[in-house]
Amino acid sequence: MSTAAGKRVKIKAQKRLGELMREHFVDLDAAAGDPSRKVAWCTSVGPCEILTAMGFEVYFPENHGALLGARRVSHELIPRAVGIGYGAESCSYMTSDIGSTLAGVSPLQEAFGIAGPPTPEVLVYNTNQCREVQDWWGFYGRRDGAPVMGICPPTHVGEVTAEHVSFVRGELERLVGSIEERFGTKLDLDRLREVVALSSQASALWRRVLDTARAHPAAMTFFDGVIHMAPVILMRGSHKAIEYYEALLAELNERVTEGVGAVPDERFRIYWEGMPIWPKVRELAEKFYDLRTVVAASTYCNSWAFEEFDGGDPLEWMARTSTEIFINRDEETKQKFLVEMLDGFGIDGAIFHNARTCPNNTNSRFGMAQRIREESKLPVLVIDGDLSDLRFFSTAQTMTNIEAFVEQLAEYRR
Amino acid sequence: MSAPLFVGIDVGSSATKCVVLNDTRALVGHHVVTSGFDYVEAAETALQHSLLQAEGVKKDVAYCVSTGYGRERVAWADGHVTEITCHARGAKEWYPEVRGIIDIGGQDTKVIRLSEEGRMVDYRMNAKCAAGTGTFLESTAHKLGLSLGELDGLAMESKAHAVVNSYCTVFAGTEVIERIKEGQRLDDIAMGLFRSIASRVAEMLAVRDGALAATGGVAAHCGALIRALEEVLETQVWLPPMPQHAGAYGAALLAAETNVAERSSARHVADR
Numbered sequence: 180m181s182t183a184a185g186k187r188v189k190i191k192a193q194k195r196l197g198e199l200m201r202e203h204f205v206d207l208d209a210a211a212g213d214p215s216r217k218v219a220w221c222t223s224v225g226p227c228e229i230l231t232a233m234g235f236e237v238y239f240p241e242n243h244g245a246l247l248g249a250r251r252v253s254h255e256l257i258p259r260a261v262g263i264g265y266g267a268e269s270c271s272y273m274t275s276d277i278g279s280t281l282a283g284v285s286p287l288q289e290a291f292g293i294a295g296p297p298t299p300e301v302l303v304y305n306t307n308q309c310r311e312v313q314d315w316w317g318f319y320g321r322r323d324g325a326p327v328m329g330i331c332p333p334t335h336v337g338e339v340t341a342e343h344v345s346f347v348r349g350e351l352e353r354l355v356g357s358i359e360e361r362f363g364t365k366l367d368l369d370r371l372r373e374v375v376a377l378s379s380q381a382s383a384l385w386r387r388v389l390d391t392a393r394a395h396p397a398a399m400t401f402f403d404g405v406i407h408m409a410p411v412i413l414m415r416g417s418h419k420a421i422e423y424y425e426a427l428l429a430e431l432n433e434r435v436t437e438g439v440g441a442v443p444d445e446r447f448r449i450y451w452e453g454m455p456i457w458p459k460v461r462e463l464a465e466k467f468y469d470l471r472t473v474v475a476a477s478t479y480c481n482s483w484a485f486e487e488f489d490g491g492d493p494l495e496w497m498a499r500t501s502t503e504i505f506i507n508r509d510e511e512t513k514q515k516f517l518v519e520m521l522d523g524f525g526i527d528g529a530i531f532h533n534a535r536t537c538p539n540n541t542n543s544r545f546g547m548a549q550r551i552r553e554e555s556k557l558p559v560l561v562i563d564g565d566l567s568d569l570r571f572f573s574t575a576q577t578m579t580n581i582e583a584f585v586e587q588l589a590e591y592r593r
Numbered sequence: 594m595s596a597p598l599f600v601g602i603d604v605g606s607s608a609t610k611c612v613v614l615n616d617t618r619a620l621v622g623h624h625v626v627t628s629g630f631d632y633v634e635a636a637e638t639a640l641q642h643s644l645l646q647a648e649g650v651k652k653d654v655a656y657c658v659s660t661g662y663g664r665e666r667v668a669w670a671d672g673h674v675t676e677i678t679c680h681a682r683g684a685k686e687w688y689p690e691v692r693g694i695i696d697i698g699g700q701d702t703k704v705i706r707l708s709e710e711g712r713m714v715d716y717r718m719n720a721k722c723a724a725g726t727g728t729f730l731e732s733t734a735h736k737l738g739l740s741l742g743e744l745d746g747l748a749m750e751s752k753a754h755a756v757v758n759s760y761c762t763v764f765a766g767t768e769v770i771e772r773i774k775e776g777q778r779l780d781d782i783a784m785g786l787f788r789s790i791a792s793r794v795a796e797m798l799a800v801r802d803g804a805l806a807a808t809g810g811v812a813a814h815c816g817a818l819i820r821a822l823e824e825v826l827e828t829q830v831w832l833p834p835m836p837q838h839a840g841a842y843g844a845a846l847l848a849a850e851t852n853v854a855e856r857s858s859a860r861h862v863a864d865r
């Protein structure tokens with residue numbers, strides 16, 4: 180065991196992350212106030228590269244939803260959205276975000292000293308993750324008189340075929356056409372190729388960052404991942420994201436070489452399936468530290484680890500990668516992926532988070548947890564909760580569930 | 594020096610239970626008190642009464658494991674373990690061949706499955722709400738102007754049963770009123786309430802093989818619950834000698850099983 184084992188070490192890159200986030204949001208705010216610049220809103224696994232290549236500054240509302248959750252204000256804001264007819268059990272990113280707009284408050288104000296989310300000139304979605312985003316964007320489209328555009332790829336896909344890719348590519352072309360028509364600009368394919376190459380590079384680095392948790396002890400945890408994934412979502416297609424992940428990867432690789440674990444004296448390794456519980460991320464991270472258990476891998480953080488771009492047709496790469504993402508696949512493909520992850524990361528047990536307001540990112544509703552238990556022969560736990568809405572979460576019950584799960588892992592090992 | 598004693602203390606949301614074992618693991622003391630608002634005091638009272646019965650004093654306690662909702666509040670416990678593991682351990686001691694344990698507590702219901710070797714292979718807890726818990730029964734009984742004991746007595750008289758579908762305590766109350774309006778018998782309605790809990794348990798029981806036992810305060814006090822479980826699950830459900838103390842008993846057994854070297858350091862007995 181290394182001398183550093185037993186001591187909790189902070190990720191040094193986090194300081195740079197804070198600066199990057201500030202620069203990003205301050206610049207977005209400036210763009211919103213500058214008539215010569217244009218702001219587009221985009222879904223987190225949406226066609227943002229097209230928007231960047233066409234000169235838009237891109238804002239990702241889901242990040243705002245997560246921020247509202249992490250700041251523990253969602254439950255105060257959701258009722259505002261429910262009051263105007265959005266379901267209390269609909270996506271709590273959407274309801275808390277709309278609620279925050281209705282209340283005129285945003286954590287961006289306090290965190291970065293800016294006015295709040297930038298006003299969109301266009302809102303772009305990809306329903307590869309869910310249909311909710313379309314209706315979420317619809318609220319702002321109506322409010323701001325901005326066009327809402329997007330693509331609807333085939334969903335619950337098994338094997339991604341050439342037909343699927345060609346169909347989605349066609350959808351992307353149609354989307355480009357609509358943006359060109361509306362804004363009187365032309366998409367430069369070489370510029371798109373450049374942005375896609377950068378995006379893919381950031382994504383590949385992100386995958387390597389996540390892979391440092393394959394080491395025993397794991398160099399990072401899921402709870403580190405949900406913080407450090409911000410650049411691969413918000414800044415993909417930029418050099419900044421690449422530089423950031425190069426530095427982070429170097430730091431984590433050093434941990435691997437020196438045998439330093441993110442969780443001191445790591446005993447057990449857990450897989451997290453489903454969304455984070457944003458208001459409880461810190462508390463849960465502490466709980467796992469106490470239990471000397473590392474949440475070494477997750478589906479969620481992997482959502483932005485795309486296949487690498489080979490320099491060919493950028494639209495085809497976008498069509499393929501956005502259709503191939505886990506959330507858009509059928510049960511069989513998901514199960515295969517999960518079993519491979521459990522194996523590859525040396526996992527002792529899996530926790531499925533049943534996020535009550537996001538059926539799309541919840542995989543315990545069609546018997547998957549049981550099937551994974553049978554196939555992997557590992558203990559599997561399903562916990563109830565939500566990404567943002569604490570009304571669906573019981574701290575005492577969840578903590579007992581997690582502790583009991585670790586007791587079960589200990590029993591398995593005996 | 595007197596022989597060492599091993600203590601298990603289960604600080605539940607409604608009741609705090611204590612069990613004392615001697616060095617041959619014989620149960621020599623036990624007590625139950627209402628948890629109330631002061632878990633620390635409840636734990637102390639339950640311990641003192643149990644020690645009195647065991648003819649011991651606090652310094653005779655070689656190791657103590659706390660469990661239950663308030664397990665972390667017992668500062669003098671040497672380690673804490675979840676009630677899930679403790680109920681499983683307690684029930685297994687009484688019934689080595691048991692494969693499923695149904696623990697219906699004040700604020701949650703748990704179903705625990707053991708392997709043939711007695712290893713915990715799966716467990717489930719009710720979702721965040723009172724559905725299918727002791728609180729659900731108590732508050733519905735209260736609406737009918739009955740105590741839980743009276744509700745149980747009534748249900749035991751039932752020849753049929755009314756259907757109460759709702760999972761929600763509030764809606765179940767409304768349904769009860771509907772059944773009364775329909776002219777259904779009160780004893781059948783009471784049984785319907787116990788069956789609605791049993792239906793929740795049926796949902797949580799992924800695999801129905803092997804012997805089942807019920808533990809927890811509700812099982813201890815309500816014969817109607819056992820009847821409802823047996824009817825809905827279509828199998829016999831064992832009721833151990835001290836169902837309410839199953840968690841504390843399991844905790845005491847885990848305390849006795851913790852080896853001497855670990856007794857000084859472990860906070861989580863499961864750290865072994």
Ligand code: SF4
Binds near residue numbers: 272273540
């Ligand atoms: S995937 Fe889930 S959390 Fe994300 S926007 Fe859709 S419904 Fe909301």
